[in-house]
Amino acid sequence: MSSKKEPQSQVPPQSKGSWSSFLKSIASFNGDLSSLTAPPFILSTTSLTEYSAYWAEHPSVFVAPAKEADPEKRALLVLKWFLTTLHQQYCSRSEKLGSEKKPLNPFLGELFIGKWLASPNSDVGETTLISEQVSHHPPVTAYAIQNEKHGVELQGYNAQKASFSSTIQVKQIGHAQYTITPPGSSEKEKYVITLPSLHIESLIYGTPFVELEKSTKIASSTGYVAKIDYSGKGWLSGKKNTFTASLYKASEGEKKPLYIVEGQWSDTFTIKNARTKEVVDRWVVKENPTTPLTLAPLEQQDLWESRRAWADVANNIVKGDMDAVSGYKSRIENAQRELRRVEKAEGREWERRFFNRIDEKDDDPLFQQLTNTLDLSGQLETDKTGGIWRFDPSRAAGAQPPYHKVGNEGLGLTQ
Numbered sequence: 001m002s003s004k005k006e007p008q009s010q011v012p013p014q015s016k017g018s019w020s021s022f023l024k025s026i027a028s029f030n031g032d033l034s035s036l037t038a039p040p041f042i043l044s045t046t047s048l049t050e051y052s053a054y055w056a057e058h059p060s061v062f063v064a065p066a067k068e069a070d071p072e073k074r075a076l077l078v079l080k081w082f083l084t085t086l087h088q089q090y091c092s093r094s095e096k097l098g099s100e101k102k103p104l105n106p107f108l109g110e111l112f113i114g115k116w117l118a119s120p121n122s123d124v125g126e127t128t129l130i131s132e133q134v135s136h137h138p139p140v141t142a143y144a145i146q147n148e149k150h151g152v153e154l155q156g157y158n159a160q161k162a163s164f165s166s167t168i169q170v171k172q173i174g175h176a177q178y179t180i181t182p183p184g185s186s187e188k189e190k191y192v193i194t195l196p197s198l199h200i201e202s203l204i205y206g207t208p209f210v211e212l213e214k215s216t217k218i219a220s221s222t223g224y225v226a227k228i229d230y231s232g233k234g235w236l237s238g239k240k241n242t243f244t245a246s247l248y249k250a251s252e253g254e255k256k257p258l259y260i261v262e263g264q265w266s267d268t269f270t271i272k273n274a275r276t277k278e279v280v281d282r283w284v285v286k287e288n289p290t291t292p293l294t295l296a297p298l299e300q301q302d303l304w305e306s307r308r309a310w311a312d313v314a315n316n317i318v319k320g321d322m323d324a325v326s327g328y329k330s331r332i333e334n335a336q337r338e339l340r341r342v343e344k345a346e347g348r349e350w351e352r353r354f355f356n357r358i359d360e361k362d363d364d365p366l367f368q369q370l371t372n373t374l375d376l377s378g379q380l381e382t383d384k385t386g387g388i389w390r391f392d393p394s395r396a397a398g399a400q401p402p403y404h405k406v407g408n409e410g411l412g413l414t415q
């Protein structure tokens with residue numbers, strides 16, 4: 001008899017049937033995850049626009065590169081910051097809710113706006129977040145995170161391309177750009193960041209969780225490249241969320257690493273100087289609590305802001321009243337359909353609030369330079385993201401609700 005304990009199904013008894021039909025439907029789906037009907041126990045009350053906040057939940061780590069005078073160490077601090085975001089990006093739902101969940105599919109124009117407040121016992125200052133759904137077909141979320149005090153800006157956009165091959169496989173399309181003005185310099189320094197592919201584990205037991213795949217890169221305008229290799233359950237260590245990252249000069253190549261970072265991004269990792277073999281830094285997830293994002297109280301939020309717009313849907317998911325959930329979802333969907341119909345009739349397009357669609361040739365020269373270092377062809381498939389999306393800071397300065405010209409009636413609300 002085997003002593004190995006088999007995982008037990010965590011699917012609630014009343015959901016067994018709907019879970020197995022959900023599993024069957026994903027085996028033959030068309031690539032659009034939002035179109036799948038999943039049983040209530042796997043539905044999240046959080047919209048995907050909220051996921052943009054994962055990029056800066058440790059604000060002091062987010063701004064640290066802007067304070068470092070040495071370009072090599074700056075590039076290392078950017079790599080460190082990126083690695084510290086992975087736990088929140090890819091593990092936080094599983095840890096908090098017991099499994100990965102199916103997020104709410106944002107509607108076009110949906111906004112998620114908040115800030116990480118300045119704290120009297122740190123020099124970080126305030127960090128602000130703007131996240132906007134810039135496309136619905138295909139779903140694309142754009143975001144900008146700014147810390148004015150340290151002159152740090154992160155912006156990006158992403159879409160997901162899903163496929164099925166023994167489980168849900170997700171390729172992320174899009175990229176992020178981290179920009180700072182280094183100490184004593186008047187010129188901007190830019191880092192272009194690619195996003196990992198992932199797949200879902202443990203689907204049949206009803207406890208889905210994310211595992212990252214392959215590799216991602218960060219290329220800097222100062223000539224450094226960081227490459228991160230994800231190995232899931234490390235084939236040597238057997239530990240989950242294992243990775244190896246190296247920082248090197250683009251001109252020298254991967255074979256001459258300056259720093260090596262190793263460990264588990266969901267737990268502990270260490271940073272070593274590859275030349276001296278000395279451990280120079282260490283990150284322990286548990287010892288670094290996140291800073292919560294502060295949102296306006298619900299009644300002061302704009303109707304287009306995620307929490308407010310989805311409140312009725314979310315409350316009924318919690319209650320398990322699926323008829324009410326689909327009723328409130330249809331209200332949003334019908335109102336969106338009506339907006340699209342009118343736009344089409346008037347021969348115009350929905351106006352994005354904080355982001356512009358740009359032409360590749362009009363993009364920032366620094367970005368264009370970096371796309372030559374990285375192979376970004378897979379990230380710039382504009383047909384899968386509805387274009388290239390760039391933040392327009394002039395439209396964010398002092399922005400207050402109402403954010404969109406269309407008010408209650410555009411949201412299908414009568415009052």
Ligand SMILES: CC(C)CCC[C@@H](C)[C@H]1CC[C@H]2[C@@H]3CC=C4C[C@@H](O)CC[C@]4(C)[C@H]3CC[C@]12C
Pocket residue numbers: 033034038042048051052054089090100101102103158160168170172200208210
């Ligand atoms: C849980 C199962 C049953 C349903 C499938 C849910 C899918 C839609 C979920 C599961 C994990 C999710 C991903 C988890 C983390 C991120 C990183 C974030 O920066 C962008 C969104 C992205 C890339 C999510 C996209 C949606 C996602 C792929």
